[in-house]
Amino acid sequence: MDLISFMDLGKEEIERYLEDARKMEEQLKEGKVKKHDGIVATLFFEPSTRTKLSFQSASHRLGLDVIDFSAERSSIKKGESFEDTIRMIDNYADVLVIRHPEEGSAELAAKYAESPVINAGDGSNQHPSQTLLDLYAIKKMKGKIEGLEVHLVGDLKYARVMRPLMYGLAMFGAKVKLASPTGLGMPKEAIEEAKEKYGAEIEETTKIDFSTADVAYVCRVQEERFANKSEAEEAKKGYTIKPGYLEAAKEGMILLHPLPKRDEIPPEVAASPQARYLEQARCGVPVRMAIIKKILEGRK
Amino acid sequence: MDLISFMDLGKEEIERYLEDARKMEEQLKEGKVKKHDGIVATLFFEPSTRTKLSFQSASHRLGLDVIDFSAERSSIKKGESFEDTIRMIDNYADVLVIRHPEEGSAELAAKYAESPVINAGDGSNQHPSQTLLDLYAIKKMKGKIEGLEVHLVGDLKYARVMRPLMYGLAMFGAKVKLASPTGLGMPKEAIEEAKEKYGAEIEETTKIDFSTADVAYVCRVQEERFANKSEAEEAKKGYTIKPGYLEAAKEGMILLHPLPKRDEIPPEVAASPQARYLEQARCGVPVRMAIIKKILEGRK
């Protein structure tokens, strides 16, 4: 009963998560969340304040206690192995939420731990609660996912959120448009797989044009990904969301972002009514509550 | 329903806080505190262990959960804006307690957050829960505030606690004597305002003389405030509380300090029965409980 990869989830399971999260949001509003007993451990081997606090808040909302392990202040420095660290914390908690810079680390942790493990980001690989909250936010704000046109914009090669989101959108019948700088495109085999598996319509481009988009999901293009500085500068400039992009966008389009954002969203764009990523982020708590609740119940 | 500045509070409101804190202290003693449901976030953009733990303890005593954000370990490093950070944590908690080195930051946070904000110190500006606990401690130890002579001693220009405390004392009818090194006096307009508004008796001096004092409230003089070292040394020496000062003090005088203290309170003075700042600090929990409780109730 771990949650390691979005790719492990079937459509029905995802639908149940989205429905459970909806109920959680309702219960939160009414102050009627059922309280549970147990301890959630947040294990962060790299900093990610937003994700950590979101999981901690979700845990507390469910009545659970939290213990926190941050690698900087741990005996990893004294040379303890990853395995021993996981096994140690496994003794102290009922659910482990793990963030780690290396791909595959969450799966490895799940192998060592008897308690269920939730992957809160393993390198550029997976971050399943983020993908679930993205789908939840889109469904909540647009009423559905099927039939929408969703643009994924920015670094589609390295950004952890983009690949599973493309799969999720394809699975639920959205049309996907991928806009990225040359060299930072979505891996071809991922596109092919999503097309084949779900019969999805997926298109690639290097130009941002929101005139047919229902949702624009933007992430940052990092300079470090480019060999030379001028190329990097041009790519960054091209993938900054300009106010004109929004003016030319389809009516009712919403702009999402996994956050934290930087200069890819300039102040004028941040102030526009299309910018809905703060509302999107707010979905993190009920979605993570639904995940923790299901995992705690599956434990028995 | 934020608490940003002591200056925003009316006399009646302050009296209600002091009375609520008294009840809290009673309930703590009897183990009968009513438990609440919710999450308090402590946001510390500069370290202040005492204030943070005091708020966390008050929250737990009320049955609330706590999540903590410390700027050193946050995505502020990754370049996220203050606004985005506040809006993020606003999603995860019901009350935000914020400490920040810059004046005005708490007010700004209150603008961004939907949850109520408590200012736990913004630069050299305000720290309203400290002022309330100081008034509470004085009232508790001396039985009243009206008619007392209170000496405020040390750096009255930069020390955040001193100016609002002078107002509070003036408002409640105490006589205030201000003793500070040359150049570190209370701003003239603050004195004038307190005199006019409350008809208060306020006197200035550069000499410490506790012979008529009911309360001596001391804070540190920092060397960094002086242009040359010899001047700094002299001021520091003059504003160290010598045992002789206490011997010559009015009978029953109490010595208070916002803590942490350093060499301005030498060991002999710390050991004297007049030194009551630990008892004063203990008032922090019930006072902060009263503040959080009122704010949580005002939320609805």
Added chain:
Amino acid sequence: MDLISFMDLGKEEIERYLEDARKMEEQLKEGKVKKHDGIVATLFFEPSTRTKLSFQSASHRLGLDVIDFSAERSSIKKGESFEDTIRMIDNYADVLVIRHPEEGSAELAAKYAESPVINAGDGSNQHPSQTLLDLYAIKKMKGKIEGLEVHLVGDLKYARVMRPLMYGLAMFGAKVKLASPTGLGMPKEAIEEAKEKYGAEIEETTKIDFSTADVAYVCRVQEERFANKSEAEEAKKGYTIKPGYLEAAKEGMILLHPLPKRDEIPPEVAASPQARYLEQARCGVPVRMAIIKKILEGRK
């Protein structure tokens, strides 16, 4: 009602702790732990993740809230005295759990604090909850302590755990064999005292030979303890547990370690069925629950 040193405990008191821990483990398994009300403060003046999280987990299992103070992020930097820090936190919690690099610090803290203090390690002196959990683990895994032959292996001079463990084993009628490199042996007077007081059989050696051992309790030999490098290397090599040691061991022997471990336990040994230190570590939570519960009840 502090718990500062294992040496302060009588045999009956220790037996009661072991019995209470057994009950706690049972209640944990059945999900029937009685919840308490209160705040535990963990004060760590040096990092020790395992001990800290173990105490925090035990506190939460008992329904208690936790506040944490880590010296690196405290006003100790601003020059506050140890006394003031202890007195401050004493105001905010009902039990203080303190870890400090200096011997005697926990006893000093207990002098300053009104709340009960649990010593979670003071330099190379005492760490009573570790000794209790070691005895509990041995009793649990071997069914008894009396009549067992227990080998204490490694640095017996500086390792905090070893000396009180020897006393505890002697007190409960185990035979103790001490194996350490030359210069890192158990202090003579400690051996003499344990022999006299408990009529214990205690033997010293520099050779590891597990052929008669029921329990081997190993800790690390630190290079820093030696004057020259080659001597250090040889000692380290000699006190690495080789697979052959286990093959030649008495049937049913268990290998324990206070953790974190390093290269003194090579991977083949870690994978052997004799290696039971993870199960040993798991005893930390019920033992610490028993300690905190007793202390909370003694408070009244």
